[in-house]
Amino acid sequence: MPIQLGDVVPDFTQDSTEGPLHFYDWVGDSWVVLFSHPKDFTPVCTTELGAVAKLKPEFDKRGVKVIGLSVDPTDSHAGWAKDIEETQGAKLNFPLIADHDRKVANLYGMIHPNASDTMTVRSVFVIDPAKKLRLTLTYPAATGRNFDELLRTIDSLQLTDRFKVSTPVNWKHGEDVIILPSVSNEQAKELFPSGWVEHKPYLRTTKQPNA
Numbered sequence: 466m467p468i469q470l471g472d473v474v475p476d477f478t479q480d481s482t483e484g485p486l487h488f489y490d491w492v493g494d495s496w497v498v499l500f501s502h503p504k505d506f507t508p509v510c511t512t513e514l515g516a517v518a519k520l521k522p523e524f525d526k527r528g529v530k531v532i533g534l535s536v537d538p539t540d541s542h543a544g545w546a547k548d549i550e551e552t553q554g555a556k557l558n559f560p561l562i563a564d565h566d567r568k569v570a571n572l573y574g575m576i577h578p579n580a581s582d583t584m585t586v587r588s589v590f591v592i593d594p595a596k597k598l599r600l601t602l603t604y605p606a607a608t609g610r611n612f613d614e615l616l617r618t619i620d621s622l623q624l625t626d627r628f629k630v631s632t633p634v635n636w637k638h639g640e641d642v643i644i645l646p647s648v649s650n651e652q653a654k655e656l657f658p659s660g661w662v663e664h665k666p667y668l669r670t671t672k673q674p675n676a
């Protein structure tokens with residue numbers, strides 16, 4: 466049974482570039498992005514890990530820890546980290562799980578046998594501080610992910626957890642948001658004192674709270 470949105474994600478211990486890692490202890494009370502890579506020393510993965518290292522301050526700002534995974538051992542990861550720094554101009558600044566026995570990959574359903582029975586697909590799991598799965602993305606091996614999109618979705622998750630709003634298509638931080646249809650106009654006057662535009666009774670947009 467695949468892990469589904471809202472499920473508490475499974476705990477594990479596994480080797481990593483930062484030593485043996487007990488996942489729940491490492492997570493603490495942070496948000497987490499766990500993302501898998503098909504294999505060490507592969508080109509798309511090399512660019513992705515460099516990009517995430519450069520974006521680390523953006524994840525930090527949002528209280529999100531990032532952790533990668535590839536189904537190779539730690540000595541292989543150590544050699545690959547040197548290549549990442551050399552070719553991408555960014556040092557690996559987060560742990561990379563060495564999932565040599567595919568324990569975590571199998572636990573999280575990162576291997577899709579009809580795509581490859583040995584390599585993981587490019588899975589992304591966004592996990593909240595209650596250790597619940599809040600968002601997943603699955604890309605094939607040949608297609609690199611867009612980590613700006615991942616930051617955008619985290620902005621939406623964190624905003625919609627705090628306020629009675631949802632975010633429209635292609636929304637970015639700072640843009641107008643949608644008032645939840647369950648909020649009456651009476652309640653909306655209190656919650657959104659700057660007002661709103663009523664396009665339809667079920668579609669009311671307002672300035673992003675706390676922008």
Ligand code: BEZ
Nearest residue numbers: 503507508509510606607
């Ligand atoms: C890559 O990272 O470039 C890659 C990895 C596995 C299969 C295909 C591409």
